[in-house]
Amino acid sequence: MGGASEAVARVGEEPDVVTGESAPAARAPAGQASAGWKVLPIVEGLVLLIALVLPWVLQDYLTVFATRVVILALFALSFDLVWGYAGIMSFGQALFFGAAGYGVALMARDLNVTSILLILPAGTLIGLTAALLLGGFLLLGRYPSSVIFVSLGTLTGSYAADRLARGWYYLGGQNGIPSIPPLTLGSYEFEEGPVYYYMVLGILVVVYLLCRFLVRSQFGLALAGLRENEQRIAFFGYKAQHLKAIIFAVGGTIAGLAGSLYAFHEGFVWPNMLGVVFSTQVVLYVLFGGSGTLIGAVIGTVIIEGVSFWLSDNYRDVWPIILGVLLLLVIMFRPLGLISFVLGERERVGSFGKAPSKESGNAAP
């Protein structure tokens, strides 16, 4: 409601702009006519600004924590693409995150490869391959898969991978793979701290912009349609299953990138990274912040991780309970997440194409 009333108020502030436009603009929904009052770029700019100055105000150990949050935000972005935009419930997103983490950890341990130029592409490739295999199996086929099957299939995949990693001696069993050496570029070593922070922040910004471009493209419009009414999109002639498999693979790719960064940042990988723990954690981030808006995933990650870090000294025991209650409240009363307090529905859906005067240019939810 907050977003909607704010939008109304802002329209009221600028009556000249609306009335000054020609007839098509007046007929078009007010949300896209003028560029002056969009909330989304402001929120995105603010988040970026805060992220940029953070290492100067934080102590060193907090910068290390902030780096972890930025990597997890990248991971949350991958889930948001898959669930928030395409409506595929991937309850096993950590499978790609953890598989890439284990993959690059093995490269570092057994092959002594730590160059960032090899590690990041390798992690990305592992994520992509795993997502193509799992997504291809779950989503493609003669009959379209039900949402329930896909969500339980991904959950089971992630759980099975967790069990496999726990029992497999080569992967270190319960303890995972410890003491991964730092990432290198030539002779330079990326240690934890501001440099690593700015590197992952740069990667996050680039990936964010790519995702933003993707979801605002024709492909993104088709995805939004898929989420709202799959059958209708199929009747338009889109191959709904292929669209789903593609976005699932893109999500897996980003998760793989995040997983390889995470492995080298933490210096070790362990079975939880593959399993239900991380898979559900990322669901929490995105639902909390607001699925279907890329920035919502980032904000949700920052808030949940930040609050849990802040609380963990005194209230470690009750925090998961509070988290559960908050999540339940969000699901029941704010299904669009915290971001919907400032972001109106029209802006969340966004406008597509170049001609805002055409009503058909909107992706009506």
Added chain:
Amino acid sequence: MASTFAAVFEIVSFGAIIVLVVLGLGIIASMMGIFNFAQGEFVLLGAYVTYLAYAHGAPVWAGMIAAPFVVGALGFVLEALIIRRFYAAPIVAMLGTYALGLIIRESVRGLIGGFYLTVPEPIGGSIDLGSVHISAWRFTIIVITLLVMGACYLLLARTSFGLRVRATLENPALARASGISTPLIYGATFAFGAALAGLAGALIVPVFSLFADLGIRFLIQGFVAVMVGGVGSFIGPVAGAGVIGTLSAALPWVMSPVVADVLVFVLAIAFIKFRPQGLIAGKGV
């Protein structure tokens, strides 16, 4: 010969536990079309109630009898307050019940700490069949599972309540038009499913001991079993539970446990992929 018999007994008793867990899950999934992520935590609660009774000096069997009623009552309340809002959207229902499960699990973790608490078997000792000794309590679990399955079947197939449940399951609109209070039926069914999970938890706590993550492992196995068996009927999830329970208990005897663990899931998902309606398709009992 003796070891074969012991192995078969082991497999059957584990299968019986899975059947107990899955029965409630399957009934809820068939009835409301939602997969209840909190089912594992209902199992945990049943175990916890039994432990509480034992810790306060009551006999273990009294706790076991109380557990299904306590958990069922809680299920009824939760259905009326929260779950009811989710029927239209299965994915939202998953997330909502997941949040519920998180709250229950972490509350129990706060209450018991990170310990493994043991509860003694109400019927201890072993039954001797010649040279073979089998655990009396595991044998009791098998018997109780069979009794519960029979009772559920009779309840659904032979009573007027069962008729109403099946009518609501098959065509809710027509059931409402015929004067059946479908919200009440939904509430009762959910409570019944929760009570079955509570009973399962109460019965298995002497075998597995009580810890906060007790429910998770049964939850995923239960989901897979329901999907393999087929949603929509009573007998489907039971058949699925039999298959999954037997496989996951039997495979470790012939291969390394790690591989067996993963193989069960891979086989099950592949099976569901190529036969989405499950082992036993169709509605009814």
